[in-house]
Amino acid sequence: MRNVKASPTNTPHWQKLAKLHAQYQSQSIEQLNDLSANGGQCIDAAGLSVDLSRNFVNQVIVDELVALAKTQGMPEKINQLIAGEEVNNTEARAAHHTALRLPDSAQTRADVGETQQKIKALADNLRNKSWRGSNDTEITDVVNIGIGGSDLGPRMTCNALSSMTTDGPKVHFVANIDPRDLETVLQGLKPASTLILISSKSFNTTETLENALSARRWLLEAIPQSDLSKHVIAVSSNVEKAVAFGVDADNILPMWDWVGGRYSLWSAIGLPIAIAIGYEGFRELLDGAHAMDEHFATAPVENNLPCLLALLEVWYVNFCNAHSSAVLPYSHELGLFPDYLQQLTMESNGKQVHKDGSPVLSRTCPTIWGSAGTIGQHSFHQLLHQGTELIPVDFILPLHSHSDEHSKQAHLVANCLAQSKALTEGKSEASATQELAGSGLSDAAIAELASHKASPGNRPNTIIAMDKLTPSNLGALVALYEHKVYAASVVWDINAFDQWGVELGKQLSTPIFAALTGDDSASTDKTTAFWIKRFTQQ
């Protein structure tokens, strides 16, 4: 029997929230938001300060959202996640990424501790140059070949912590099956001083296997087969397949099915991070995430940052008609954070059925997008300010930089705060008119121009600040979003840990590839046949 009772739309809170929206929709954020009245402007946890005072909510709305979360079983479901219970029901698995960042003293999984020792040994040996390549050559470059969760997390993290990557080999990332991706990375490298790291939980992903084959061919053009084990290592839960591919069994670090790909940067998939910044930095990243886990596990829903961010998402998507949400890091080093969040959020919550398979009766995950400020200000921010869509924004703001250029950092922070203020307050037509007075324009011209210059404001935004972008603060930030995604899935009663939709494209590409490469036996549709013909006739 399908358990439609789990749908949030069947709760009294859903109807109440719809009424609250109707009641308050004509108010401005400044009129409505009374969260700072109780000193509640910023909630601090795990090194992050989250300012909710520019959201389109008041205490009454927040209380109702919190009641909705509790009715959906939020505290129990948080416990289930943290305890490693089988929260991924369609694949009969836990999603126990929080176990990967427990302190050593609390670690109960022996295999996690052992793997962390292997990560440390490998990273140390590469950084202190005791791992040598063919002909005793120093390894100067490591190329991570992986895609999705086996790429985006380590790539984003290495970029974000680039100020710490001064020692050790240079780490590169290749994900795309487009041959130009690998080719451009290998262009400047030498096989004897390069280590190829094949990252694939399944060891079954076409893009990764094809790139790994090309990289192996490239290595073998310059080094003997007998030295290959000095240049190829792998991270995978499919050890058998990795060995069959030709990776030395001693060079394979394990992964487990209880860690989802997009939640895996804390596992051996994070090896490139440990190589780039050293194992101590990697451990600090885990510790920061663990501090956020503790907050998520223990703070009451009304003060629980991941829960509150998830509830705001539900409010905006389901009651305020928002279709997308922007993430704007005011840190160039966090430029890849929106890309990372796209997989984390949309692969997790881009779902249309409840956990029991019954159809979801409301909208779920919004589109996530964004890029680093201030660059976006000179591009898409126009739409955030004056477009017709309501797009809630998260500003990510490290207050201080690793650079000594304090004045430029102050400009960066000023721009972030100004964007937040502009989105909230906007500019009235009256004040635009006043600004134009004395410009020499006629009254009619002023009136016309003022309507273009006016900005509606009332665009909700949250400032997520930290002192500096350290491994610990980054760990907390990533864990904050991981848990936000899970908390939203709890409210919507969807499975955040499977990704069946991704499979269809993979299935369909196999016969098309066969047709493109000479097998004309496969029958297909007219459009695909047209393009196959165009490709094969070249």
Ligand code: F6P
């Ligand atoms: O195609 C999507 C996906 O399944 C992601 O969930 C995963 O992170 C990625 O592919 C890579 O998978 P693997 O690590 O098994 O190669």
